[in-house]
């Protein structure tokens with residue numbers, strides 16, 4: 001069989017499988033295909049102008065989701081090449097090669113929003129997935145076993161941050177008989193802010209840039225799509241524009257001291273792990289977000305002076321009382337997942353630029369380094385709530401060390417042992433008591449003394465050396 005024949009066979013198999021998987025997905029929601037088509041059309045028939053940033057974002061993600069099942073927004077069928085990706089795998093090369101990313105962890109979060117996560121996790125647990133495995137992955141594993149996700153053309157994951165994602169991709173790769181690619185990221189590169197670390201950083205950048213080039217070859221080999229540099233350059237420019245608006249919005253809302261939005265909703269952007277980097281539409285989403293902040297600051301009544309919180313990691317995606325309760329008493333003024341920690345990328349040097357952004361991910365370095373980074377830009381008087389899933393090896397295990405570092409830096413810190421997806425252990429009454437005590441402590445502190453401090457990203461410090 002020639003390479004072309006093999007690719008044609010994959011497309012043929014995927015087309016048939018995705019039609020079944022889409023029906024499986026709809027049956028979970030208890031709706032038929034016709035009703036689903038009507039809903040999809042109605043969501044996409046208005047122009048985007050006039051939508052809020054959050055609506056634009058929701059629409060973009062919904063469109064990407066249905067395209068993975070070969071459905072267009074007007075409900076015609078069109079084959080879409082799909083790469084399953086893990087949360088921190090960059091997406092620019094995929095968009096440049098017309099590959100749609102499908103982030104299984106995001107789909108798991110969506111199941112939790114719909115209240116459909118528990119059955120998926122139970123399916124996974126009945127099939128020997130450990131209960132203490134990250135619940136994003138457990139939910140996705142259940143969905144794979146139940147055949148709910150669209151069969152991928154390829155799977156691409158990275159080794160950084162989420163310990164189980166490459167293993168999970170290995171499992172799905174065997175089930176669907178599709179090839180996988182794992183990007184290997186050296187650990188702890190963000191710590192390199194001193195002269196003697198320059199070589200180490202540059203070696204890491206080179207090492208990962210070479211793997212991005214391999215990824216291009218892998219995509220062409222398995223999908224038949226050719227790479228065009230010009231297209232990647234365009235995608236990188238969109239990423240840079242999106243970065244600018246996201247960063248400007250973050251800084252406006254945090255440093256101007258005008259929290260004009262519900263911070264718990266803002267966590268939904270989860271910008272630094274999102275699959276939308278490299279699309280033109282996300283530029284508009286982040287620009288609209290910034291404009292909403294400015295308009296809100298000009299037109300809204302000032303909010304009561306409440307304690308301000310910087311939020312660590314993600315939030316519970318299932319129906320919960322926690323986020324609403326916190327926001328009755330405090331303001332979630334910023335969060336870890338929206339932080340823009342990288343500089344503009346060079347579209348003329350795309351592989352090295354992407355590699356630099358990837359290896360300089362501050363979450364993937366010693367706890368002391370990333371905690372110190374936080375202390376550099378936080379406004380005095382603000383506190384941190386770290387909502388860490390107990391099943392997250394990476395973040396949950398670091399909370400004790402963080403707590404000691406922040407105590408020394410006089411930054412109030414509360415770690416909540418929670419879960420973003422699995423609500424079987426949710427105990428609001430217990431958490432509420434701890435939150436009350438924490439917010440009371442924040443209120444006692446003198447607030448606002450450090451307003452106007454500017455962020456000092458380690459990457460920029462490094463660049464000046």
Ligand code: SF4
Nearest residue numbers: 134136162163389392
């Ligand atoms: S909980 Fe931890 S392992 Fe799971 S998706 Fe989040 S960072 Fe990754």
